[in-house]
Amino acid sequence: MLLPLKWLKDYIKVNLSPKQLAEVLMFSSFEAEGVQEDVLNLNVTPNRSDCLSILGLAREVGALTNQKVSFPQNKFREAKTAASEFLEVKVQDSKLCPQYCARIIKGVKITKSPQWLRERLESVGLRPINNVVDITNFVLFELGQPLHAFSMQKLKTKNQKSKIDIIVRKAKKGEKILALDEKVCELDDSMLVIADAERPIAVAGIIGGEEAAVDEKTKDIILESAIFEPKSVRLTSKSLGARTDSSVRFERGFDPALTEMAINRAADLIAGLCGGEVLGGIVRVGKVRSAKRTIKISVEEIKFLIGIEISEKRTISILKSLGCVVKKINKNLIVTPPSYRLDLNLPADIVEEVARLYGYNKLPENYLDGELYPPGKDNLLENIKFIRAEMLKMGFDEVYNSSFYGENVVRTFRFASSEAKASHYGTNHGHLEIENPMSPEEKYFRASLLPSLLKDIELNENNFDEIKIFEIGKVATPTFSPLIPRQIGEQGEIEGVKEELHIAAAIFSKKEKDVRKYREIKGAFEKLSETMSVKDFIIDFTQNGIYYFEFSVSSQPLLKTSFKPLPKFPGITRDLSIIVPKQVKWSQIEEIVKKEAGNLFQGVELFDIYENSLAFHINFLHPERTLKSEEVDEIISKIIKNLENLGAKIRK
Template identity: 30%
Template sequence: MKVTFNWLKQYVDFSWAPEELAERLTMLGIEVEGMEKLGGQFEGIVVAQVMTCDRHPNADKLSVCRVNDGTTERQIVCGAHNFKVGDKVPLILPGRTLPTKPGEAPLTIKVGRIRGIESQGMMCSPQELGLPGEVEGLLILREDAKVGQRFAEYLGQKEADVLYDLEITPNRPDLNSIIGIAREIGALTGNPLKLPEIKLPEAGQAIQGRVAVEIADRELCPRYTARLIRGIKIAPSPDWLKTALEKIGIRSISNVVDVTNYVMMEVGQPLHAFDFNLLEKAPGDAHPAIVVRRAAEGEKFMTLDGQERTLTDPMLLIADKTKPIALAGVMGGHNSEINLETTDVLIESAYFKPQSIRATSKKLELRTESSYRFERGCDVGICDWASRRAAQLILQTAGGELARGLVDAYPQPVERKQITLRHHKVNELLGIELAPEQIENYLSQLGLKAASRKPRPVGAEAAAPAPVSFVIPTFRVDLKREVDLIEEVVRLHGVEKIPSTPPRGAVGFNPYDSVHDQLAEARRMLTGLGLFEAQGQTLVSDAAAKLAGAEPLVPLTNPLSSDMNVLRPSLLPGLLDALRHNLSRKNGDVALFELGRVFAASATSTKGSGVGQETPGVGETRRVAIALTGNRQPLFWSGADREAKFDLYDLKGLIEEFFEQFGIRGVTYSRRADSTPLFIESATIQLGKFYLGQFGQLLPALRKEYDLADAALLAELDLDVLLARRNTTKSFKPLGSFPPIRRDVAMVLPEATTHEAILQVVKQSKLAHLESVELFDVFRGKNVPAGQKSMAYAFTYRSPERTLTDAEVNAAHQDLVAHFKQRLGAAIRE
């Protein structure tokens, strides 16, 4: 909503400077989003006449003049020589500021002494005023210039004004008008609202008998008024009207149209003017009729912007007996709009149901100043006033003769709401003590009248003031219950006057609280492992989503683009995007993790310590995913493996360490026999019967598609299962104090024998004092037959009670080696 300082001043008195007005409005809940000075750069500059001019006693190049500024004579020291006594020149008065050029500091003129002589202002050159002109010296004005006249006026410029761009919240449609804003200023200052006086000629023929109004749908149109003016002349608007509209960004069209717009801006009531002679009457009718009805399904109508629109029931139409003539509250019709030949005008001032206008406007994607106001709720009580105001201004600007009276179809006048206020509730909610009179005073300043005092509730303290019922004006559609009145009190009182109370009260509880900490713990571990946390988009493309698995996707019904048309079923597509982005920026080495939610279409979702809530139809689960590509180590300047790239064992090592730190034990990894849509090689991770996730190496084709230079390794784990399955119990295990004995075994095995198989053999051997088994070498090549590999293990034996003897360790170890030979066909390398 745009308003100007001067326009507001027409309706209410206030003494604030433009900046203070902005501050006051903002603190009242009407946020000033922009403020622009209109004109006014010559403020404090007047037309002055040089009366005398003498040499400066102390400076050859200066003169001392006496200058008449229209009210007084001033002494001015001047350095120019292009003028003579009697010339009229622009004079800037002390305390005023020269027009500021962009990038320059403003220059304010002061009373000062120049070479010992006082100078009370400055006569200006065109350059100093920012005006074009090649003159060397002062700007010499026309001889007919009026001494004392404002220089801006001399130039024919409009008066200075300030334009405000206000943010009007959707609950306050009454503020979409100059008078609405003025009313708020009045409430704040206590000054009365000055509404324009409207006196209409009563001489014309009565409107009754000229036009009828029939409301077919009273619910969608509770009130419709019509006034008729005949014999007007369409012409350009007078300057004041043009200027008023143009200042707030409305294009001037013609006197009649401009008046409807002016009144809409003035009081917030959208009006429409029809060319009365374009209304048709039904055969046999004496006069035309306005019919307010619902559109037929598929009815076609051309709005005045020249667009043909297909309407649906229950869009509301204004029609005559033969055709629609306006889309009610949204836009007029091409067939009845005001044109240069128009002589008779019918002024519509009506109230339409907000939901209806909103639905129509939304469906047709047609937003207008009118629909904007109606859909937020206009003032059903202002229809007649607005219509009279428009009639007054049309008569003033376009002439014509007003038909006496109006047609006011208002079958069920709305009753004014009443809201009861208990004074103590105000103070309880605000946390301050306001006197009952003060509370009532704030409300009455807003135009709420105290209707009746309710009896004091039984048992209430005798001193407690009786609740008061307030009558709510029709323009305040936002006031519905007691708390709304409390808000009005705090607005006028000023929230800044409410003292802050330090945090106090109940200690909060929520079952999620500890989950939040566990998530933070997981993050800390992963960053400790050298991974950076990423945050990906929740919305991804269905193509990328399908890479991650076969779960049913959750598509958006109204996506912004095909790049973001489903909810992510996995964090991996997002991490791949992050890898691609980094590679495109030449960040070749990337190690990321993300912890976030994924979505699947299903009737159930994982519960437990997980997201914990579900909306039927969509399951939300938490996951953690890891992506690695590029160099394993930060750049170093020495060492054979400094260029080593991340491989699957780096990823597995991260996962293993994370599991161990997070309290997940007994995990098994199973290699997938085949590649997947994402991985060339991959494994699933299980914890007993629980699926924990998967990890693998990206398919070379995708690596190419994502423009990755090196292998990419990806993992994704179900965090909800991890949270539910983690074991965080900690208990002390004694530290063995007897010496360990180590035995190494290197053996040649068939390529297909897995580490897991070897561990199985060890486990089944049930060696009494075996403390640990560590693989320390895997070798293929020299001295190892093709299709086989050499694996070397270190076995550490230790007893918690005594020092083991070589003999007993050897015996146990021999058994183990025998098992390897027997069960795995191992050839022991000596």
């Protein structure tokens, strides 16, 4: 909302520079996004519909600077002829249009507006059009009540009736209207329109139609000042893509007192600036009374919630400066907010008014006290911390990636867990699809962390010879496949979606693309799975030699590491170097070693692999005595024998 100081000064004395005023407003009302010359660009919050007008802002400034607002008196006189002789208003949907007021002004002369009016409009960013249209816009900005002027001659009547019918009705399906912004609006039956006997002449509360617009030929005008239901205005404005100064104000709610005030103010200005005769009376349908709101709150409550004692006198004077009527009954203040303060309904709202005018920055230091409760233990959060620490220890760098990816990823990446289900989902391959993506790259919510991790490796390949990265993050998949039983959650639980915390890691080395990298990623995975339960996981690699794993972090408590007593007696280590046929697996070798070593087995470490030859240490230990070399020799020869049975050759 633009606030030109020059205009503001029409209603209130301002002794502050634009910058000073911006500061005063910032600490008590709204932030100014910018100050240009004498115009403040205020960020009026959505709750303060009353401040979408210069008069409203004048009241606010008045409360902050202890000034009174003055507003010009109307001078126009009504003609004897009644407007109702020429006009009948029919409101077909009183829910969406609870109050409609119209006036007729005959014999106006359409010209350019006077300089002061043009300047006022330009200062809030509007383009002057002609005197009548400019006056309706002026009043919209001055009071916050959107108005509309129709050119009377352009309205169609039924059967040459002398009376004009203004009908407030739902649009018919397929109806169109050429709006004042020269766009054609395709209407539907959820939208409220203002119509004459034949066609819509305005979209209610949003924009007028070109066909009934006031132009230089216009002599008689019908002035509209109405209340339209906020939600309906908002929906229509959204679906038409038409956000106007009018719709923005209707959306935020209305002050019933404004309808009449605005139509009279506009009539007065038109009579004064455009000539013409204001016909007698307002043609009105519906009457909305300002709801009588009273809020009961005690000074004690205010003190409690703000955390500082503000005197009763000060409290009352703050509330009065804002236009509230305050009565004191026993210990309570009975506050009646002014009709335009739609946002004041609860005691908390009154607390805010007192606190912001008192000054938030004057509040004393006052730290939390009170009893502490023992917080619950969250295994999932603990497990994440553990995993992160372990991954870092193992030399992996942490990355964060976007939660989205596109169709190409879903098509090209092998989703181990979703492949089988893919056919049941149709095109989305087991992914949650974004309804309103802004680009094809954000069509899906991630179901796996891997695609982005692989992309990261590609990205970093040019700068690093060796890349070891991991990410911990949320992924989600739909669960409404026929393959998966329906989950009945607790009340309010998200159903149809399985959200999980995943960990994924990937390794890539320019120099070593072989089995060593596979062993490294597997080693990292095994390290994690030693201490935590891992159910579904994937360990795999790409054709380019990127090795990776991913699994869902469980909320099972971590397994604890238990201490093994240090050996009291020295162990014996023997090395074996063997050449094995391709089909022999390491697991078979390990099994043989374990079996033959029996309870002397302390460990086996594969330390070299070259083509088909393997070299490994075997560690033996007896818990209660020093091992004899001969004992171990015997086991080794058994191991060798067994290995030879597998087809291994021992290298000497």
